Amino acid sequence: MAGWEVRPSDPGRARRRRMLGLLLVLCLPLAFYAGGLWQQYKAPAAVVGALPVTVQDEQLLAEVEELRQRLLVLSSAEKVSQQANEQSRLTIKLLEEQIYKQQQDLASYKGVLAPASRREGLRIRTFELQATDRPDYFRYKILLSRVGKGDTPLEGQLQVAIVGKQGDQDVTHELSALTVDVPEAAPTQSLAFAFKHFQAIPEADRFAELKVPEGFIPREIRVRAEVQGEKPLVRTFKWNKEE
Known part of the structure; x- marks a missing residue:
């Protein structure tokens, strides 16, 4: 098939x-x-x-x-x-x-x-000056006292000047003009005082602070105290040393 x-x-x-x-x-x-x-x-x-x-x-x-x-x-x-x-x-x-x-x-x-034989009246005791951690800044305090007895406060004015050299020239600066943190109206004014026995300027345990101008070499500090009716009292302190 x-x-x-x-x-x-x-x-x-x-x-x-x-x-x-x-x-x-x-x-x-x-x-x-x-x-x-x-x-x-x-x-x-x-x-x-x-x-x-x-x-x-x-x-x-x-x-x-x-x-x-x-x-x-x-x-x-x-x-x-x-x-x-x-x-x-x-x-x-x-x-x-x-x-x-x-x-x-x-x-x-x-x-x-003090004995009564000493002249009574105002005394400029000290001008304390201390250095600070900044070269041109110093702390200061002034102490006034009174010799003898008296109930009437001593009142007057205190003028402080710092004398030194600025280059070759003798220069005098008012302490108030060098003091730090003083109102602008105060630099030419005297320091007023009124006390019976003693007074510290500034008061209590405080110190004031001053700044020495650049180039100024301080030599001495002159303190003049005036009490109305009395002869002015003047005392000079060497810079950092009492005279």
Whole structure:
């Protein structure tokens, strides 16, 4: 019969093909599973490899924090030192003023209780001058007292001048013009006083402050006290030394 072809039949070969296809289908999930296991196996190694970088960063952060803490400690120590120095300076200043007041009070009481044979009346006891931590600035205090007994207050005016050199010339400055923190209307005015036994200028434990002009070299301080009805009293003090 025309058009017909006879092919031998092999049932075993067909079965093998089916088995092979089935194996391929089953191998696909296994391949995905095996790939997942491989990624899990490789991932810890990558993490382990990254650990040193993390540890190094943490060490750097710890060192930075330690340095920051040291800086804070040093800054605090410096502030404490500055405060201690300032407190010491103020304490020394206070002690100096207290010693000065006690000395002047003692001198005043001696003057008040002086023998009657001494001339009674006004005394210019001291012109206290103290250097400060600024080269051209000085603190000063004037002490007046009275010798003898009397209930009527002594009233008058006090004029103080500082004599020195400005270059080659002799120059005299009024103390009021050199005194710091004095109202503008005051530089040419005298210092008024009124007391029975003694008076400090400025009062209490305070000191006034003066500024020496640039280029001026002080030599002496002249203090003139005038009481109405009495002869003016003049006393001269060397700069930092009493004459």
